[in-house]
């Protein structure tokens with residue numbers, strides 16, 4: 726009897742890894758741009774204008790930012806759809822998983838469960854942020870962002886999002902490295918330790934960078950609170966207000 730090999734599970738697995746890799750690279754890049762506020766308000770304004778295409782076209786096109794956010798949103802939707810295949814689908818499956826995790830006490834299995842939980846939380850946390858960026862792309866800048874974060878109380882969302890997205894990205898990249906990395910069975914144990922340590926350092930770095938930026942936006946927002954809600958126009962106010 727001839728068996729036909731179904732290649733689809735492998736293809737979907739590859740697509741999930743690829744979409745995950747792109748999202749990790751995106752969020753790591755995003756952190757550098759967004760933390761330009763640490764270099765000052767002018768630096769963040771320059772980055773904002775760059776994404777609006779002003780340095781290239783001579784005038785800002787905030788729709789470019791909406792388009793970028795829409796692409797990231799679609800990528801997240803694809804990644805989440807592919808990941809849903811692996812979520813426990815019933816209470817019984819969930820109970821078995823829980824027993825399994827408790828009995829074998831295997832760190833990588835525990836990390837997988839953390840990945841499922843953080844992934845689930847990202848459905849909500851990332852959607853709120855992306856919706857704001859998509860519908861108000863012109864409302865980004867040193868003061869607009871700080872006002873949203875302080876007077877609009879978005880720091881609450883960002884504090885959770887920061888932690889959740891970096892834990893998810895860190896575990897994700899660790900799993901990708903272990904899954905696709907060119908290690909032999911003999912050396913994989915050695916590499917596992919090295920990769921784990923590297924990923925811990927990367928996650929700690931981004932959490933520190935993100936916290937420092939968030940606190941800076943909050944400080945600027947608190948100082949600027951009396952003017953929050955006024956339409957900010959860089960052409961009139963300059964970066965200083």
Ligand code: HEM
Pocket residue numbers: 752755759790793794795797847851854855858865866869870871873874879883884886887888890934935936937938939
């Ligand atoms: C093209 C899409 C995106 C754009 C243009 C964008 C832009 C921004 C901007 C301008 C801020 C500063 C605060 C504000 O203005 O509200 C910010 C903060 C933040 N964004 Fe995004 N973002 C995008 C996608 C994402 C995604 C997909 C995630 C994670 C799933 C994310 C996670 C965060 C986090 C955690 C913060 C707070 C960072 C901190 O604590 O310093 N962003 N983003």
